[in-house]
Amino acid sequence: MSSKLIVLVFVVLTVFFAGCSDRPEDTISSDDGGHSGAATVQTVTATWAPDGVVTDGEYAQNMILSGGVFEVSWKNDGENLYMAIKGKTEGWVAIGFEPEVWMKDADMIIGWVDDGEVSAIDAYSTGNYGPHPSDTDLGGTDDILEFGGSEVDGFTVIEFKRKMNTGDEFDKAFESGQTVSIIWGVNEFDDPEERHIEDGKGELAFQ
Numbered sequence: 001m002s003s004k005l006i007v008l009v010f011v012v013l014t015v016f017f018a019g020c021s022d023r024p025e026d027t028i029s030s031d032d033g034g035h036s037g038a039a040t041v042q043t044v045t046a047t048w049a050p051d052g053v054v055t056d057g058e059y060a061q062n063m064i065l066s067g068g069v070f071e072v073s074w075k076n077d078g079e080n081l082y083m084a085i086k087g088k089t090e091g092w093v094a095i096g097f098e099p100e101v102w103m104k105d106a107d108m109i110i111g112w113v114d115d116g117e118v119s120a121i122d123a124y125s126t127g128n129y130g131p132h133p134s135d136t137d138l139g140g141t142d143d144i145l146e147f148g149g150s151e152v153d154g155f156t157v158i159e160f161k162r163k164m165n166t167g168d169e170f171d172k173a174f175e176s177g178q179t180v181s182i183i184w185g186v187n188e189f190d191d192p193e194e195r196h197i198e199d200g201k202g203e204l205a206f207q
């Protein structure tokens with residue numbers, strides 16, 4: 001083999017392997033229309049308080065969706081789930097767990113703040129696009145143990161606590177270490193019968 005050919009083979013192989021090692025790592029986008037998100041993890045250092053203010057260290061994980069139109073923070077132990085949902089809206093914000101298809105069979109929490117009065121409903125979507133009556137209307141139980149919220153600078157925050165496994169057939173039962181699919185929606189009005197102006201999907205993992 002001529003020396004020119006050997007140099008050519010060397011150059012081709014060098015370029016090939018350099019190309020392989022430069023390939024970007026697979027990443028999960030935190031902003032692709034709300035259809036996936038990357039959770040950031042932090043150490044819990046603050047006491048949980050359902051006051052509508054998410055403080056540093058209050059939650060173990062956080063995920064921002066659709067560039068901040070929706071944000072969810074959460075922590076859990078084997079017994080309880082603590083969560084904050086924040087929407088870029090002065091209307092309702094909602095999260096739904098484990099829909100079968102579209103919105104159907106999602107275990108939902110819908111909350112809003114109207115003139116300083118905070119409401120939160122433990123709801124369940126019975127159809128593909130709702131309706132999503134309260135669990136109590138369906139014969140189940142209201143399993144929001146504590147909640148609170150705020151409406152500040154065009155953002156609404158609802159914080160709530162529920163058992164990981166409430167025992168209600170209209171709540172999904174969660175386990176430590178489990179990953180669950182979520183849907184979310186926000187609306188500009190406080191009426192939960194009004195359809196969302198923005199919505200999205202994602203998944204989150206419990207500790």
Ligand code: HEM
Pocket residue numbers: 094095096101102103106108109110129130131132183184185192193194195196199200201
């Ligand atoms: C009365 C209230 C509601 C109505 C009338 C309604 C209606 C609809 C309709 C018609 C669609 C299909 C078309 C579209 O994407 O806009 C849809 C999709 C969707 N809704 Fe709702 N919705 C309501 C409440 C909610 C709530 C509370 C949530 C979140 C907890 C939610 C989450 C979603 C999501 C994520 C989708 C897209 C599903 C997919 O692409 O697979 N909706 N809704």
